[in-house]
Amino acid sequence: MRGIKAILKRNLTNFFRNKMQLAFALFMPIFFLFIFSFVMKSAAAGVDQPINYLISGIIIMTVFQSALSNSTNIIEDMSMGFMKEIIVSPVARWQISIGQILSSTVIAALQGLIVIIIALFMGLKIDVLQFAEMLGVMITVGVTFSSIGLFLATLAKSSTTFQLMIMVFTMPLTFLSGAYIPTTVMPEIIRPLIYINPLTYTTSIFRYITLKMGNLSTEALVKAGVAFDINGLVIKPGFGFAIILAMGLLFFVLCVKQFNKADFSQVKTFNPHAG
Template sequence: MRGMIAILKRNLTNFIRDRLRLFFSIFMSLFFLFIFSFVMKSSTVGVEQPLNYLISGIIIMTVFQAALSNSTNIIEDISMGFMKEIIVSPIPRWQISIGQVLSSTTIAVIQGILVVVVALFMGLNIDFLQFAEMVGVMLLVGVTFSSIGVFLASVAKSSTTFQIMITAFTMPLTFLSGAYIPTTVMPKLLRPFVYINPLTYTTSIFRYITLKMQNLSSAELVKEGVSFNINGFIIEPYMGLFIILLMGLIFFVLCVLQFNKADFSKVKVFDPHKQ
């Protein structure tokens, strides 16, 4: 346990001390918040509360992207030689991997909460119970995609490969999740990709909680793009939450197993000073 706590504290301290990184991580969230909330809200045809609809999507996307990108800490640790030192220490590898997942999750949730605070001044209206449920979903999303990030970092053979993998993984999932563009207005050609996208269900459960949709019928939830009718089979928001939970458990186990057998001495880190 001490190993996990030590890594968690170290990564949190590095994140807080890196003020430029902290500023731009919050700035990008606010940028998307303002752009998609005010400039793009006219595109949310047939959606009630378009402003809050977009805000809730951007909040959960902030957590997703932060959880995934914060896994670059492993690559940075390799470049600085820290990973080599900690691997040969008495700390079990599984504690190191879990510490990385927990630190990425914590940082992602903190960023998500900061965006929620800003969203409150933009018209988002939530009570304490909703906030607690939102944080719970953020934690689940953070653990799931932090595990995926650590898994990808353990598989990657170079820092360049890792960045390409993150970009290729993030972009299609983000724009096919309904976070920015409602799934109800997407062409039918893209619907199969929407349904197999785990972020689709992450976004739907978050909106279901944030926008107080508990009293809506299944047909109304489908119309709002929160439930999904797949050839007569309706995937409700909490069923989607189970899908994310299952996915999180699978990748959490995979990332620990992969980290245990990864050979970080063979990972090539790009050094701009060596030309």
């Protein structure tokens, strides 16, 4: 457990010391908060709580993108030779991988919390129970996509390749999730892509909590784009959350296994004096 704590502490320290990275990590969600709140409120026309509706999507996308992109740290550790040094230490590989996942999760959840705090001053209204449930979802999403990010990073072994993989992975998933554009207004031809998108169910459960939709009927949830009727099979927010949990467990196991057998000796160490 000492290895996990050491990796967690190191990555959190590095993140908070890098003021520029922290500033840019928060800039986009804050920018979108202002844009959606003051310019694009009409996008949530017909929704009882338009501020909550729009902001909830921004918050969970912040957590998702942060959890996924924070895995870049492992690529930097590889290129700088740090990973080779720690691999030969008494710390077990599985502890290193879990430490990386936990640190990415904590950073992603903290960024989500900061966005929530800012959103409270912009009209977001939640109670203590909602906050606790939102935090639980953010942690689950953080673990799931941190695991996916680290899994992809151990396969890529190159910052350029990894960034390309992240871009290809995040862009379509984000815009097909309903976080920014309601799935109910999207064309039928792309509905299959929406249904297989894990972020669709992530956004669904988060919005379900934020808008307090527990008293709505199944038909109303489907109409609001929070539940999904797939040829008679209705996936409610709870079922969708179970899908995310299963996906997180799967990639957590795959990530640890892949990390255990990864050959870091093939990764070239960064040499600033190389010609």
